[in-house]
Amino acid sequence: MTRWLVSGPPFLFLLVFFLVPSLIMVVASFRYPGEFGALAPIFGTQPGEDSGLTLENYQVFFSDSIYVQIFAKSFGVAALTTLVCLVLAYPVALLIARSPKRHRDLMVLLCVLPFASNFLVRVYAWMIILGPLDLLFSRFAVIVGMVYVHLPFMILPLYTNLEKHDPTLLDAAQDLGANAWDRFWRVTFPLSLPGIFSGSALVFIPVLGMFAIPEILGGKDDWLVGNLIKESFLGTRDWPFGSMLSIMLTIAVLLIAGLAASLARRGMSRA
């Protein structure tokens, strides 16, 4: 009885405003677009009218290589962003983890603070920096913006992992003759793999669906899946096609999340 009083309201709210909309989108991806955009009726009234369910949206996706290419490009941008974030986040996370305990909270706060500013402000900042340098509207600008916006999602999980490392392991490695380079690559780095994998998932997944950064900082060549989805809903108003793209993006995200989770688990058991 108490159980339903407590879990009932949030459950009902999310059922109506999350689960049902998601299911509507799944069904929409198998429907036809309406004459003036949006959706055609499932049960048609006139002969010759497009109605009912169809696989057409998915067939278009796989038959026209441009869509597969844009997905591949999005994966490429997400992978590069993740890699750059990792390279930038590692020294910061390591330095914080190896600093005296009383300084750590402040150093973490200093990493997170810039991200209290609005997302668009952080993107806009790069517009006014890269604009005068003639670097705007390029793939480079897109990557810089993506990295800047997602960096804390890499720093925090990495720091959480590195902070738990036992410093005596490094002493032991040193006593056994390992130099600084070996100590890093053979002790610290392997132990930090779970942190790397969860940070990577937290960066990779949102980058995959991003439309604002390519739109503001990139050129026409830099469109990613997110831009395609946005355009299908608000530009061409082909909802079924946009829904199909959203479903494909969801599948991609689930695959990535599953991969990261299983890698993190394997890294954990090895550590």
Add this chain to the structure above:
Amino acid sequence: MRRSPLLWAAALVVYAFLYIPLVVVVIFSFNDSKLSAEWVGFTTDWYRKLFENEEMLAAAVNSLVIAIVAAGLATVLGTMAGIAMHRYRSKILPFMVLTPIAMPEILLGVALLIFFISTFGAESLSLATVIVAHTTFCIGFVAIIVRARLAGMDESIFEAARDLGATPWQTFRLVTLPLIKPGIIAGALMAFTLSIDDFVITFFTAGAGVPTLPLTIYTMIKIAVTPEVNALSTLLMLITLTMIVIASRIAPDAIKGKG
């Protein structure tokens, strides 16, 4: 502790990378020139223009109303969800609470767009739809914070209350609620900040009639970049910074784990 000069240098470069862009925005918000390319002279004109801009003020009011109502709803529902997730071994509730915040935002945005328009008609996009959309993703953040607060707690306190004859409602009101209050406050502040800052989900659920501050920034950036954007950005930074300071005063432990 092994902290080589090289590590320090690399970390300092990254810290600079984090702060320089924002400092540039603030500096150019005081620049007496329409272009953000070089420094001309000091002025507060852009702030004055901002406060005289009625569309901007309307957008600020919208943002504030949305954030207050959505944070309120999300705090109540998120606290319930947090307690339920801590106490009951259900798989479906955590799935529904956490998935909206784990997926790219655009997916929730377009799903709600289809839902609202196909259920309530093309004219339905309004303040109400934005509030509902924000509540949907804020519930998860509140629930996580409240659950974390409960997880660190000694279960025997609740048993003691029950043994002493408290009804479930009394146990909740007199024991559970005071204990998780810092978590609830931190969750509420976080929901408020996330809502007032949200762009993507608002973009799909607001329609044309409900400009918010982030939507206004977006339009300004796309049409013409003027230092007014810098002034607005600087003000927004100040607002969020204030929220963080308040949060760290009221609930210092809960803020630390926010990530």
